[in-house]
Amino acid sequence: MDDILTIEGVAADRLASALGTPLIVYSERALEDRLCEFKSSFRHAEFDTQVIYASKAFSCTAMLKLVENAGCGLDVVSGGELAAADNAGFPMDRVVFHGNNKTPDELRLALKLGVGSIIVDNPIELTEVERAAADLGVCAHVIIRVNPGIEADTHKYIITANIDSKFGVSIYERDTVFEMARRAENSRHMRFDGIHIHIGSQIFGIDPYIAAVREISEFVSELEKEVCGVKVLDLGGGFAAAYVDGETPLPVSDVCSQILDECYRQKKALGLSVEKIMIEPGRSVVAEAGTTLYTVGYTKKTANKKYVFVDGGMSDNIRPALYGAKYRCDAANKMNAPRSEKVCVAGKCCESGDIIIEQTLLPKLEPGDLLAVYTTGAYGYSMASNYNRLPLPAVAFVKDGKARCVIKRQPYEDMWRLDADLTVDI
Ligand SMILES: Cc1ncc(COP(=O)(O)O)c(C=O)c1O
Numbered sequence: 001m002d003d004i005l006t007i008e009g010v011a012a013d014r015l016a017s018a019l020g021t022p023l024i025v026y027s028e029r030a031l032e033d034r035l036c037e038f039k040s041s042f043r044h045a046e047f048d049t050q051v052i053y054a055s056k057a058f059s060c061t062a063m064l065k066l067v068e069n070a071g072c073g074l075d076v077v078s079g080g081e082l083a084a085a086d087n088a089g090f091p092m093d094r095v096v097f098h099g100n101n102k103t104p105d106e107l108r109l110a111l112k113l114g115v116g117s118i119i120v121d122n123p124i125e126l127t128e129v130e131r132a133a134a135d136l137g138v139c140a141h142v143i144i145r146v147n148p149g150i151e152a153d154t155h156k157y158i159i160t161a162n163i164d165s166k167f168g169v170s171i172y173e174r175d176t177v178f179e180m181a182r183r184a185e186n187s188r189h190m191r192f193d194g195i196h197i198h199i200g201s202q203i204f205g206i207d208p209y210i211a212a213v214r215e216i217s218e219f220v221s222e223l224e225k226e227v228c229g230v231k232v233l234d235l236g237g238g239f240a241a242a243y244v245d246g247e248t249p250l251p252v253s254d255v256c257s258q259i260l261d262e263c264y265r266q267k268k269a270l271g272l273s274v275e276k277i278m279i280e281p282g283r284s285v286v287a288e289a290g291t292t293l294y295t296v297g298y299t300k301k302t303a304n305k306k307y308v309f310v311d312g313g314m315s316d317n318i319r320p321a322l323y324g325a326k327y328r329c330d331a332a333n334k335m336n337a338p339r340s341e342k343v344c345v346a347g348k349c350c351e352s353g354d355i356i357i358e359q360t361l362l363p364k365l366e367p368g369d370l371l372a373v374y375t376t377g378a379y380g381y382s383m384a385s386n387y388n389r390l391p392l393p394a395v396a397f398v399k400d401g402k403a404r405c406v407i408k409r410q411p412y413e414d415m416w417r418l419d420a421d422l423t424v425d426i
Pocket residue numbers: 054057075098198200201202236237238239280281282283284
């Protein structure tokens with residue numbers, strides 16, 4: 001085996017010298033395959049289905065093109081994500097607009113651009129949607145977000161959990177949801193399409209989804225009896241990715257077929273009029289396709305630890321600092337060297353919590369060596385910051401032995417491009 005890590009036939013050291021580090025490298029094939037796997041698995045003879053990629057996990061023009069080409073929809077949660085979709089020429093009728101606090105301006109932009117659905121979070125927002133739609137002379141397709149009282153966390157789920165979530169209206173506030181559906185249904189400027197739920201993230205098994213489908217189907221059944229038909233059920237995202245050894249998410253095809261089969265069982269058993277089922281995977285589409293390449297700088301021994309410092313950190317991957325996320329790594333230019341040292345991989349930011357991997361075995365590393373941290377494709381770049389004025393990293397897609405840069409490294413000047421000294425007339 002070669003000493004140099006290759007990704008889709010491209011050597012890591014050549015990528016690093018061509019584009020610099022930190023560099024987030026995506027296997028374009030893995031992205032395409034995963035989108036295609038979701039699209040072909042999430043099908044059912046009795047339902048229309050739609051796979052909506054949650055763009056918060058990773059968004060850039062090249063990624064949005066892959067999503068478009070795969071025939072998937074797009075979940076956006078802000079005016080910025082919406083504008084990025086528009087800028088990429090993404091078909092707006094496939095866009096769903098989420099968020100617990102969309103501003104009137106964001107709602108107007110969404111309606112002007114003609115988004116497919118607005119996922120309405122609360123009654124006040126419904127009023128705002130109606131006002132904006134009336135002003136613009138359009139009809140807003142509305143899906144109401146219900147907090148189903150089920151919270152899934154990796155392998156477990158808890159019923160009646162998180163009733164204080166900031167997202168959606170609790171399933172226990174039945175009358176509020178029913179009244180929202182009634183208002184949307186009866187408005188000249190809105191159409192009530194259905195109900196949305198999202199139960200958590202990094203969910204490995206199927207049980208939480210099955211429990212959620214049962215719970216929401218009962219609710220939909222009551223809603224249909226008392227108010228109106230529900231055409232769409234949007235079940236959100238949360239499908240797991242494998243970050244470290246021993247993590248084995250259920251195959252996408254199993255998750256998809258079991259969810260749809262349960263939806264169909266519930267439709268039959270309760271006589272529901274639901275015609276369309278949607279899901280919104282984010283992490284599971286992009287996480288495993290991404291690898292971050294860092295250049296190693298100094299190493300340091302302390303009383304109890306040996307640190308390996310890399311040229312990025314929480315500025316390009318805040319997940320370990322934010323919620324203790326775990327990662328695997330390799331010395332990308334010493335793939336065959338014995339892993340003789342127990343080290344802590346730390347970044348260069350001025351925070352003690354700026355750790356990428358708390359403890360791992362690596363070969364003895366020198367300044368200039370390359371470190372590859374795997375499974376960094378989701379919520380890495382999209383949560384990146386300019387903390388300590390570190391520039392945002394570059395991003396490359398690799399496929400069939402070729403690489404293309406899809407996001408340029410941020411130049412220093414970009415960080416003070418918006419600095420100003422302007423008198424404000426008040
Ligand atoms: C409403 C909604 N849909 C989809 C997603 C994507 O979740 P994941 O990346 O875990 O699949 C999220 C994540 O926060 C979400 O809040």
